Amino acid sequence: MLKLADYARVINKCSHCGYCQAACPVYLEDLLESHVARARLNLINAALIEKTIPVTPRVKEIINRCLLCTNCTRTCSSKVPCDEIITAARIELSKEAGAVDSLKKFVMRKVLNQRGLAGVLSKAGAVAQKINITSMEMPTLAAVPFDRQVSGTIEPRGERRARVAYFVGCGTNFLFPDTGNAVVKVLAYNGVEVVIPSGIVCCGIPALAEGDLESAQESVRINIEILAGLDVDAIVTDCTSCGMAFKTKVSKVFPDDDPMQEKIKPVSDKFWEATDFLAHLGLVAQPGELKGRYTYHEPCHRGWSPTVDDAPRRLLASIPGAELTEMEEPGRCCGAAGTFYLEHRELAEKIRSHKLKDIRETGAEKVVTQCPVCRFYLEIQLKDQKVVHPLGYLAGAYGL
Amino acid sequence: MKGLSRDLGQILDRNRVLTDPEDLLAYTNDATHYFKRSMPDAVVLPNTTEEVSRVMEYASKHRIPVTPRGAGSGLSGACTPVHGGIVMDMKRMNRILEIDERNMTAAVEAGVVLSRFHRTVEKMGLFYPPDPQSMSVCTLGGNVATRAGGPRGVKYGTTGNYVLGLEIVLPDGTVINSGGKFVKQTVGYDITRLMTGSEGTLGVITRINLRLIALPPEQKTIVVSCESPEQAAEIVSEIIARGTVPSMLEYLGQAAVGLMNSIISPPLTVDAGAYLLIEVDGTRTQVDYDTEVITNLCREMQPRAVRVIEDEKEAASYWKARSNLYPLLMTLMERVITEDLTVPRNMLPQMVRMVQEVSAATGVGIGMGGHAGDGNIHPTILQFQTSPELDEKSQIAIAELLKKGLELGGTISGEHGIGIHKSEYVAWELGEAQIELMKRIKKAFDPLNIMNPGKIWPEGGE
Ligand SMILES: Cc1cc2nc3c(=O)[nH]c(=O)nc-3n(C[C@H](O)[C@H](O)[C@H](O)COP(=O)(O)OP(=O)(O)OC[C@H]3O[C@@H](n4cnc5c(N)ncnc54)[C@H](O)[C@@H]3O)c2cc1C
Ligand code: SF4
Ligand code: SF4
Numbered sequence: 023m024l025k026l027a028d029y030a031r032v033i034n035k036c037s038h039c040g041y042c043q044a045a046c047p048v049y050l051e052d053l054l055e056s057h058v059a060r061a062r063l064n065l066i067n068a069a070l071i072e073k074t075i076p077v078t079p080r081v082k083e084i085i086n087r088c089l090l091c092t093n094c095t096r097t098c099s100s101k102v103p104c105d106e107i108i109t110a111a112r113i114e115l116s117k118e119a120g121a122v123d124s125l126k127k128f129v130m131r132k133v134l135n136q137r138g139l140a141g142v143l144s145k146a147g148a149v150a151q152k153i154n155i156t157s158m159e160m161p162t163l164a165a166v167p168f169d170r171q172v173s174g175t176i177e178p179r180g181e182r183r184a185r186v187a188y189f190v191g192c193g194t195n196f197l198f199p200d201t202g203n204a205v206v207k208v209l210a211y212n213g214v215e216v217v218i219p220s221g222i223v224c225c226g227i228p229a230l231a232e233g234d235l236e237s238a239q240e241s242v243r244i245n246i247e248i249l250a251g252l253d254v255d256a257i258v259t260d261c262t263s264c265g266m267a268f269k270t271k272v273s274k275v276f277p278d279d280d281p282m283q284e285k286i287k288p289v290s291d292k293f294w295e296a297t298d299f300l301a302h303l304g305l306v307a308q309p310g311e312l313k314g315r316y317t318y319h320e321p322c323h324r325g326w327s328p329t330v331d332d333a334p335r336r337l338l339a340s341i342p343g344a345e346l347t348e349m350e351e352p353g354r355c356c357g358a359a360g361t362f363y364l365e366h367r368e369l370a371e372k373i374r375s376h377k378l379k380d381i382r383e384t385g386a387e388k389v390v391t392q393c394p395v396c397r398f399y400l401e402i403q404l405k406d407q408k409v410v411h412p413l414g415y416l417a418g419a420y421g422l
Numbered sequence: 423m424k425g426l427s428r429d430l431g432q433i434l435d436r437n438r439v440l441t442d443p444e445d446l447l448a449y450t451n452d453a454t455h456y457f458k459r460s461m462p463d464a465v466v467l468p469n470t471t472e473e474v475s476r477v478m479e480y481a482s483k484h485r486i487p488v489t490p491r492g493a494g495s496g497l498s499g500a501c502t503p504v505h506g507g508i509v510m511d512m513k514r515m516n517r518i519l520e521i522d523e524r525n526m527t528a529a530v531e532a533g534v535v536l537s538r539f540h541r542t543v544e545k546m547g548l549f550y551p552p553d554p555q556s557m558s559v560c561t562l563g564g565n566v567a568t569r570a571g572g573p574r575g576v577k578y579g580t581t582g583n584y585v586l587g588l589e590i591v592l593p594d595g596t597v598i599n600s601g602g603k604f605v606k607q608t609v610g611y612d613i614t615r616l617m618t619g620s621e622g623t624l625g626v627i628t629r630i631n632l633r634l635i636a637l638p639p640e641q642k643t644i645v646v647s648c649e650s651p652e653q654a655a656e657i658v659s660e661i662i663a664r665g666t667v668p669s670m671l672e673y674l675g676q677a678a679v680g681l682m683n684s685i686i687s688p689p690l691t692v693d694a695g696a697y698l699l700i701e702v703d704g705t706r707t708q709v710d711y712d713t714e715v716i717t718n719l720c721r722e723m724q725p726r727a728v729r730v731i732e733d734e735k736e737a738a739s740y741w742k743a744r745s746n747l748y749p750l751l752m753t754l755m756e757r758v759i760t761e762d763l764t765v766p767r768n769m770l771p772q773m774v775r776m777v778q779e780v781s782a783a784t785g786v787g788i789g790m791g792g793h794a795g796d797g798n799i800h801p802t803i804l805q806f807q808t809s810p811e812l813d814e815k816s817q818i819a820i821a822e823l824l825k826k827g828l829e830l831g832g833t834i835s836g837e838h839g840i841g842i843h844k845s846e847y848v849a850w851e852l853g854e855a856q857i858e859l860m861k862r863i864k865k866a867f868d869p870l871n872i873m874n875p876g877k878i879w880p881e882g883g884e
Binding site: 034035036037038039040041043044053054055056058060061064065068069075078080081084098099100101 | 440442443444445447448449451452453454455467493494495511513514535537556558559684685746748749750751752753756758
């Protein structure tokens with residue numbers, strides 16, 4: 023479970039090699055060693071576990087100035103789950119009275135955990151005002167969210183090869199219903215029956231990032247109850263962060279001996295990112311020609327499947343005329359990280375600037391990426407390139 | 423220290439002076455997780471030589487210790503600020519100033535990260551061989567200050583063989599330039615060489631002129647599964663004796679390969695007593711020829727298996743795993759102490775036997791893995807659990823290893839340096855007269871003993 027005290031031993035597994043310096047987008051901008059995982063772990067240990075130094079505003083600042091991008095964890099050969107420890111530290115900090123902003127808590131509970139369009143619109147506006155941001159940086163909500171557009175079961179074309187549940191994340195539901203439509207169509211077109219369970223809420227990642235364990239537990243409970251009852255071969259999501267949540271995080275919001283664990287395990291085992299799932303299943307329908315050059319941005323939350331980073335490349339390689347031009351560092355973070363970019367605006371923009379440069383240098387017309395937050399955060403700065411989900415791109419080639 | 427933060431804030435801008443304990447905590451040690459840590463009083467992040475010089479001038483005036491720091495990836499505690507004072511973090515001086523293709527030289531600031539430098543020159547068809555395995559993070563300044571080496575040392579030598587010139591800030595703030603862009607020089611004492619490996623005890627390196635060579639177009643990786651550690655060592659000695667020079671020649675114990683398998687793809691069968699990981703490089707013809715010579719030679723000695731890895735991605739996974747060996751060990755251990763004993767290469771079989779004997783006699787687990795081609799296979803103390811008794815036994819084992827290694831004609835440190843890790847053994851290797859000479863040199867550079875005091879000699883070189 024994400025209880026900080028339980029990580030004391032794991033923190034000592036850090037070899038202090040310092041290799042995380044090469045991976046941390048925050049450190050690479052700030053060039054302060056106190057902002058790199060090796061030091062964050064030391065600090066968390068001193069301030070929150072051994073309590074040899076007081077919990078000062080600077081301690082909190084260091085713990086919060088982290089994208090939870092998992093780059094350190096993926097780099098760490100000592101296998102220290104750095105991002106998880108930072109999350110646990112935030113949960114610990116949130117125990118202090120008034121630590122998690124009550125408005126944020128309200129958004130987590132009432133908006134992300136209960137999907138109602140009216141609620142989203144009004145609350146998103148309130149958040150925007152409260153943190154004083156321009157409309158430019160706030161995503162425009164889709165006129166009709168995906169769950170109002172498509173529901174129920176979508177029959178496969180031809181012989182049924184698999185039956186999957188489609189877990190629709192908040193990003194796709196509220197911002198990019200086009201991704202949802204593409205996922206459903208491409209899967210069905212390739213012989214996959216798609217069930218869209220109703221009543222699904224947020225995966226819990228945004229709440230965890232705020233250190234709001236209770237909200238995360240609430241959403242996990244709601245989702246797992248629904249998903250555990252489905253008779254499907256797999257559960258797919260188009261979002262790498264939702265996938266990471268179900269594969270590696272949701273079991274950790276409850277104690278190991280919690281009865282929920284029994285229900286979580288089979289759900290977790292069935293989770294796939296949609297592109298990855300399809301690349302493994304194989305396409306039955308040959309895509310048509312779609313001339314153009316694209317580049318692929320690998321979302322940071324990719325460590326939960328060894329093949330999820332390469333799946334879009336493999337699938338799109340089957341489109342005649344579509345040409346992949348790799349950018350300099352496809353795996354480099356874009357800086358968005360949920361709502362991080364709102365609260366660390368200058369830093370996030372610096373991190374993004376490298377990505378934008380790399381993208382522009384490819385000369386590609388389209389950027390492909392699975393994460394809706396990356397998509398939004400890149401697209402608002404890209405005038406000449408469109409950002410799409412890989413299955414959105416594929417849907418285009420199918421003429422769907 | 424009263425007023426320190428204010429004074430330093432007048433030399434550099436205020437946000438490049440750290441004095442909050444939450445920040446200082448990040449600068450208390452290097453990659454030696456097992457050593458005592460020390461808090462500095464302040465950390466400065468200079469952007470220019472001028473700023474370094476002014477900080478040194480100030481520190482001299484007030485007799486404040488200064489410890490230069492690169493990435494803090496050292497394995498000897500050399501950048502731990504044992505007497506507090508100022509840590510000079512060089513990582514913001516990270517410009518590659520010049521790559522002179524016609525002259526085959528480069529000029530860099532000391533904080534440039536090695537792997538970035540590698541990528542930059544390799545894109546131009548040039549090659550900077552030194553490859554300490556921490557290359558994704560370590561700085562060129564740190565490499566010069568420790569005279570770092572790596573697997574490619576067997577063919578191409580170590581950092582020391584590539585440094586042509588330095589810009590140095592002396593402890594009193596004076597800036598001097600030693601060497602230059604030329605490839606040879608005989609004008610007085612070789613200060614460049616002296617600074618190389620000085621572990622931050624003589625001055626701060628701010629700029630470096632480096633020699634480059636042409637990038638070999640082809641590489642090939644070979645894995646040899648050996649019957650025993652002794653056999654692996656014998657094969658290494660034989661390869662060296664026959665005059666074929668691989669570009670890398672690494673020794674790996676069975677346990678090491680077991681751990682590396684989480685990165686090696688597809689994984690290697692863990693059934694051999696020890697492994698050799700070899701790379702040859704050069705033109706196609708050269709690579710094919712060397713591959714044949716080495717594989718034939720290995721087969722003559724009848725190891726379990728010799729395999730040439732044709733797939734580039736697979737080969738890369740071996741070398742990536744190799745560079746992660748130290749952090750990988752921590753998944754099994756509570757504590758890992760890497761020793762740096764290096765022997766003449768014909769003595770490797772004796773060394774391997776000796777390490778096993780010391781391990782058996784002291785009851786301390788000692789693994790081996792590293793740059794065999796260099797005679798440097800890093801006997802490594804492995805503690806599954808920590809305890810005061812085991813610590814004591816480990817100290818005895820380390821002393822034994824070093825003493826016996828010296829008897830084999832070796833040195834107690836091939837590349838990591840002394841720092842605080844091995845200062846008590848320096849006298850065994852150098853003898854009193856040589857240490858006295860070194861201390862006089864130290865005094866000539868640093869009469870006030872403010873440059874990284876407490877390193878190399880137990881009493882800090884006063
Ligand atoms: C996993 C791992 C693998 C490693 N593998 C190797 C290897 O294969 N070969 C090898 O040789 N080493 C290896 N090392 C050790 C280490 O990375 C090297 O010693 C490296 O050169 C240190 O560079 P750094 O920038 O981290 O320096 P630091 O650790 O920060 O400092 C090292 C010393 O250099 C001094 N120093 C740093 N910068 C300057 C400067 N600008 N001017 C003056 N003095 C300075 C410091 O005061 C200190 O004494 C490894 C370390 C790790 C953690
Ligand atoms: S990479 Fe892992 S083991 Fe190495 S310093 Fe970072 S957290 Fe520690
Ligand atoms: S999660 Fe990302 S931002 Fe946070 S410490 Fe790790 S690498 Fe840095």
